[in-house]
Structure formats: C-alpha cells, structure tokens
Amino acid sequence: QVHLVESGGGLVQAGGSLRLSCAASGRTFFPYMGWFRQTPGKEREFVAGISESRGSAYYADSMKGRFTISRDNAEATVYLQMNSLEAEDTAVYYCAARAAWGTRPARVGEYDYWGQGTQVTVSS
Helix, strand or coil: CCEEEEECCEEEECCCCEEEEEEEECCCCCCEEEEEEECCCCCCEEEEEEECCCCCEEECHHHCCCEEEEEEHHHCEEEEEECCCCHHHCEEEEEEEECCCCCCCCCHHHCCEECCCEEEEEEC
C-alpha cells in the first residue's frame, strides 16, 4: 500500500520561506510527483510537478519564481521550497504521485496517490 507523508508546514511571516517534504513508502517509483494546495471552499489547485526522468519541473504560473520543486528518486521524496511567501499562499498543501507516464500532469484526477496534507499559514 502506498503512503505519502508530508512534513514541513507551519506558520511563517509574509516574505519568509518554508520547505515542504513528502516521503513515499510502499512504492518508490513514480513517473510524476507534485504538489497541490487547497483553501476552504475552493478546489484543490496545482502548484508544481516534477518528472522522475531528468527531474523536469513545471509550475502553475502564479508560483513561478517563488517556488521550487525537487525530488530525490533514491529516497522517493519530493520537496517544495517556498520563498517570498504571501498571505495568499496560506493553504493546506498536498503531495501527490502518479503511477503512469504522461505529459506534465497538473490536474487532481491525473494523480493516483495523495498525502494527508500539511498546513501552511502565512501571516501578513
């Protein structure tokens, strides 16, 4: 059984940084891993994704330049470095993993496994 466990969330002041981690167990190979976020009353939105091959990363337009996704394939772990955080970044952040190859999956339905989420709160 696959489990994804996020860590690294918390409270940070606007302009600060956080690094989220997500460790997978039960399976170590995922062609794609990614991060999504969700606030109350809104749909879960794509933040960033990264392929297993060459670590090719891609981002939602609003995250470009501030967030960096990376992965350690040997450890089946994906990271999200978040800089210059804004109050609008406050959300529950979810790690996701896809079991099959595809083309830069960025929709909730394109991922097969999910973590339980970690809260990120940015105070203004």
